[in-house]
Amino acid sequence: MNILPRPKKLVENNGEFFAESGMRIVAEAEELKVNTGWALPLILKNELMRFAGIEADVTAGTAGRGDISLKLDEAFAEQAYSLHITEEKIEIIGKDRVGVGYGIQTLCQIIRSKGALLPLVNIEDKPDIPVRGFYMDQARGRSSKLETLKKQVDILSRYKINQYQLYIEQSFAFKGMSEMWREDSVITPEEIMELDKYCRDRDIDFVPSIASFGHLYELLRTKSYEDICELENAAGKPFSFIEKMQHHTVNVADERSFEVVKRMLDEYLPLFSSSLVNICADETFDLGKGRSKELADKIGTSRMYMDFLKKLCEYVVSRGKIPMFWGDIIRKFPEFIKELPKETICMAWGYLPDQKDDICKPIAEVGANLYLCPGVCGWNNLMNRLDRAYSNIKIMSGYSKKYKAVGLLNTEWGDFGHVNDPYFSIPGIIYGGVFTWNIEAYSGENSIDKEKLNREISRIEYSDRTETYVGLLEKAAIHQIYDWWACVVVCEGVAKDGSFDKNNIELSAINDEIKSRFMEIKQGLSNIEEVTAELYQIRKNLRKAAVSMDSTDRLEFAKVDNAIVGIDLWNRIGKVMLSGENVYASDKKMLAEELEIWFMKYKEIYRAYSKESMISRVAKVVFWYADRLRGI
Numbered sequence: 239m240n241i242l243p244r245p246k247k248l249v250e251n252n253g254e255f256f257a258e259s260g261m262r263i264v265a266e267a268e269e270l271k272v273n274t275g276w277a278l279p280l281i282l283k284n285e286l287m288r289f290a291g292i293e294a295d296v297t298a299g300t301a302g303r304g305d306i307s308l309k310l311d312e313a314f315a316e317q318a319y320s321l322h323i324t325e326e327k328i329e330i331i332g333k334d335r336v337g338v339g340y341g342i343q344t345l346c347q348i349i350r351s352k353g354a355l356l357p358l359v360n361i362e363d364k365p366d367i368p369v370r371g372f373y374m375d376q377a378r379g380r381s382s383k384l385e386t387l388k389k390q391v392d393i394l395s396r397y398k399i400n401q402y403q404l405y406i407e408q409s410f411a412f413k414g415m416s417e418m419w420r421e422d423s424v425i426t427p428e429e430i431m432e433l434d435k436y437c438r439d440r441d442i443d444f445v446p447s448i449a450s451f452g453h454l455y456e457l458l459r460t461k462s463y464e465d466i467c468e469l470e471n472a473a474g475k476p477f478s479f480i481e482k483m484q485h486h487t488v489n490v491a492d493e494r495s496f497e498v499v500k501r502m503l504d505e506y507l508p509l510f511s512s513s514l515v516n517i518c519a520d521e522t523f524d525l526g527k528g529r530s531k532e533l534a535d536k537i538g539t540s541r542m543y544m545d546f547l548k549k550l551c552e553y554v555v556s557r558g559k560i561p562m563f564w565g566d567i568i569r570k571f572p573e574f575i576k577e578l579p580k581e582t583i584c585m586a587w588g589y590l591p592d593q594k595d596d597i598c599k600p601i602a603e604v605g606a607n608l609y610l611c612p613g614v615c616g617w618n619n620l621m622n623r624l625d626r627a628y629s630n631i632k633i634m635s636g637y638s639k640k641y642k643a644v645g646l647l648n649t650e651w652g653d654f655g656h657v658n659d660p661y662f663s664i665p666g667i668i669y670g671g672v673f674t675w676n677i678e679a680y681s682g683e684n685s686i687d688k689e690k691l692n693r694e695i696s697r698i699e700y701s702d703r704t705e706t707y708v709g710l711l712e713k714a715a716i717h718q719i720y721d722w723w724a725c726v727v728v729c730e731g732v733a734k735d736g737s738f739d740k741n742n743i744e745l746s747a748i749n750d751e752i753k754s755r756f757m758e759i760k761q762g763l764s765n766i767e768e769v770t771a772e773l774y775q776i777r778k779n780l781r782k783a784a785v786s787m788d789s790t791d792r793l794e795f796a797k798v799d800n801a802i803v804g805i806d807l808w809n810r811i812g813k814v815m816l817s818g819e820n821v822y823a824s825d826k827k828m829l830a831e832e833l834e835i836w837f838m839k840y841k842e843i844y845r846a847y848s849k850e851s852m853i854s855r856v857a858k859v860v861f862w863y864a865d866r867l868r869g870i
Contacts (some may be wrong), residue, residue, distance in 0.1 A: 239357065240694045241347050242397060242668060243365075243675035244686065251358040255323050256304075257286065258354070259293040264301040267310040269335050271298050277439040278339040279308065281395075285346040290354035303327060306345070308338050317400075318364035321345060323356050336441045337364075340398050347396075347698060367638050369609070369645030370674040371401030372667055373447070376409045378482065379656035379852040381423045386660065386847045388436055393664060393699075395440040397671030401647065402437055403447040403516055408456035409851075410448075412502055417460040423849030430509040438511060445562070446506055447516035450499045450550055451488060452523065457498075458486035466495045468524040477855060479654040479726050487522045490546040491530035500553060507557060514583070515554045519547050520564035543567055544574045555579045562609070565601050572600040585647060587611035591629035595637050602641035609645040610638040614666025616658040617651040618723040620801040620808075621715040624708070627666040628688050635673035636681055646674045654726045655856040659797050659843065662715075665708050668695050701788035706779065714776045714802045717769050719762040720812025727752065728815060729859045756816065763813045773806045800839050807836055811863060823869065830867040833860065 239250065263279050265271045272279050279296045286292045294306070301307035306328040314320075314333035319341035322329045330341035344363070348356055372394055376382065382390075387404070394402060404425070411424040437444035458467035459475065468487045475481075488495035507515060526534025526542060534542060547563065554561040562583040568575060575584060584606045586598035593612070602608050612634035616622035631648060638646045648670030650663045672691070673680050680686050686694075692712065693705035700707045777799060784795045811829055814821050837860045844853055 239348070239359070240351065240698060241344055242694060242698055243672040244679040245344065245361045245363040246676060247360075247362040249360045251360070253325050253358045255325060255328060255356040255358065256354070257290055257292050257349075257356060258304065260304075261286075261292065261294050262301065262305045263294055263296045263308070264305050265296075265298040265308050266300060267308070269310065270308045270338060272296055275435070275439045276335055276339075278335075278342045278395075278441075282306070282342050282346055285349050289350050292354050301327060301329075306330070308342075310334065310338070315364055317368070318362075319344075320363070321359065321361040323348075323359050325358065328356070336400075339395075339441050343396055343398060350698060350701075365398065365675045366677050367635070367643065367646050367674040369401050369443075369647075370399045370671060371403065371443075371445075371609075371645060371647040372399055372670065373403045373405065373611070373647050373649040374660070375405045375650060375652035375656060376425060377405050377407035377449070377453075378652035379654070379856065380652055380660075380844075381409050381425060381849040381851040382660060383847060383849060384429050384433065387433055390660060390667075391433070391437055391440060391442060393667055394442055394671075396699075397668050398675055399667070399671045400441060401443045401445060401645065403445045403647070405447045405449075405518075405651075406506070407449045407453060410506065412505055415457065415460075415462070415502075417462050418457045421852070421854075422456075423851045427509055434510055434512075443512050443514065444510060445512045445514045445516055446510045447518060448502065448506055450503070450517045451519040451546060452486075452521050452525075453518065454488060455482045455486050458488065463498065466492050466498060468526075468528040468530060470528055478730055479855070479859075480730050483653055484523055487524040488546075489529045490525070490542050491533045496546070496549060499550065503553070503557075507559065513558075513560055514562055515557075515559045516562040516585075517550050517554060518564055519550065520566050520587075522567060540571050540574070544571070544577065548577055551578050551582050555581065564611075565597070565606075569597060569600050572604045572606070575601065575604050575606045581607070583607045583609055583644070585609040585611050587613075587649065588634065589613040589615065589626075589630055589649075591626045591633075593630055593633050595641075598637055598641055598643075602643075608641060608643040609647050610634045610641075610643045611647045611649055612670070613649045613651065614663045614670070616663055616666070617653040617656075618726075619658055619715060619718050619721050620804045621711065621718065621798075622658060622662040622666055623715050623718075624665050624692075624712040625716060628669055628691075631666065631669045631673055632681060635670075635677055638674065639677050646670065654722055655852055655859070657722050657856060659801070659847065661794055661797050661847075662711070662801070664699060665692070665695055665711065668699065696783075701786075702783050703786040704783045707783045707787070710776050710780050710783065711798065714773060714780075714798075714805065717773055717809070718805050719759055719766075719769065720808050720816075721759075722808075724756065724759055724812060725808060725863070726859055729862045759812065760816050763809060763816065766809055766813050769809060770806050773802055777802055797843055800836070800843055804836055804840065807832060811867070814867070815863075826867040826869070830864040833864050833867070 283294050286294045303326050309331045311331050319332040319337040321341045332338040408419045409422050434444045459472045461473045464473040468489045526539040551561040560581045565584040565586045584601050588597040612631040615627040692708040696702040696705045696707040
């Protein structure tokens with residue numbers, strides 16, 4: 239029996255439970271009633287109708303024969319549950335509604351595969367890692383519509399993921415800061431509070447995450463706030479995706495910097511019911527290089543970083559909250575962690591398929607409250623690199639267990655405009671859910687390998703009876719050679735130090751590290767005809783898989799086909815841009831028109847699920863290529 243995540247203990251018995259209309263879903267404890275706002279019994283009711291054709295009633299009292307009983311038992315461990323299916327009834331028990339909810343989601347998966355004749359099973363289950371989260375970027379190019387975010391929350395709930403974070407820079411309409419967010423499509427306070435309730439009703443902790451130190455590019459390049467930017471003359475420069483990733487950091491030598499950040503926190507935090515606050519504080523690349531250089535020369539950038547971080551954490555604690563921050567800077571001087579409030583959580587991130595533990599070991603050794611943070615590897619690609627995501631999440635889940643982390647936060651970033659659709663993150667989200675729930679089942683001896691897991695995800699999540707869907711998505715994504723990173727770097731141009739320089743768009747002008755990466759891209763494009771043929775075959779096989787899928791899942795197929803067409807198109811454009819070979823002007827013109835037609839469909843799909851956000855900035859890159867191909 240395929241259940242994701244794999245339960246710790248599952249025993250199948252002979253016989254079956256016969257579900258029929260009129261059966262009841264019975265809350266046998268006050269806490270489990272749906273009038274408390276709890277959504278899981280209603281989700282179970284809907285799954286029974288959708289996959290078994292059975293009409294069930296949600297009620298309270300005492301369950302009888304043919305019913306589904308929801309019960310509490312204080313003897314159970316936190317988040318643990320049991321699910322017993324007998325010929326007479328179904329019984330789900332947990333310590334509280336969280337555990338019962340996980341039992342409901344397991345039952346929903348059984349219903350999805352077995353319909354109204356359910357196998358008799360005894361399941362005893364609990365997670366390995368207490369906090370299993372997902373982190374979604376809303377700041378670097380794509381702000382999802384509220385309904386899109388809710389669908390993502392439903393996926394988290396389905397796979398027993400219990401924390402959700404949305405990353406905010408300029409994508410919230412802070413008062414007095416309209417100059418920062420005027421070019422974005424902001425998420426509103428009302429939407430935040432509605433999403434907070436939606437998460438609570440599914441027992442998911444919705445945690446605020448906000449840039450407060452580095453990565454304040456949109457704020458600090460405004461005329462209103464450039465005076466607290468570490469770098470001088472930040473306002474008035476043209477927008478750059480490269481610059482947005484690298485700059486700007488607040489000037490910690492100026493007391494006004496903390497007051498501005500504090501004002502943002504005061505406005506944002508009351509919208510959330512969570513006790514946690516992620517203040518980020520990562521990649522402070524500019525620290526001590528501009529206005530605060532005199533202070534840096536006096537006390538060092540490490541002490542500057544620590545003093546401002548400590549001030550932020552102490553302020554969050556004074557608000558009755560627990561601070562979280564990214565650990566990429568402090569891992570270089572981990573002993574400073576002891577200066578922070580004892581409840582502070584340090585998040586160690588690393589996204590390599592063969593990620594080493596040097597990103598978390600120094601932090602763990604000083605006794606910090608530790609999260610491990612892998613990624614679903616969608617950034618700078620039209621489709622998520624599932625091969626990399628699987629390896630990265632598997633390794634990082636192992637480190638979570640080894641270093642006794644309290645949580646794992648699986649991330650999806652949106653570098654350079656967030657061109658990949660969130661739909662392509664789903665398999666990576668599920669990887670995070672299954673690894674953190676039952677590490678041994680997916681990493682130990684006789685464990686479930688990637689191919690088998692992808693087949694299970696194809697069938698359970700996408701209703702694909704061929705069990706090929708996720709494997710085909712992975713194969714298509716691997717063929718992204720001239721990826722979005724390359725598109726932006728060639729379009730914007732970079733200087734010797736890797737920073738933005740519009741006057742240098744020729745590859746001979748860039749630094750050695752970037753030049754080496756482009757040499758790999760050029761090598762990959764040398765067999766472009768074979769890659770194009772393989773992508774076409776993948777598109778054909780996906781059409782075969784789509785026929786077997788549930789009609790509601792099939793609606794997403796347009797996203798997949800458009801993305802694969804885009805991968806092939808950008809590869810062919812990259813070959814023209816980088817090869818140095820003479821190409822007929824008529825062929826370039828045809829490529830330009832093909833690009834514009836593809837992008838029109840891409841925008842249609844984008845706008846169906848996302849707000850306008852930064853699509854206009856993505857369009858500038860696309861049209862730069864179209865013009866370049868036409869010789870403009």
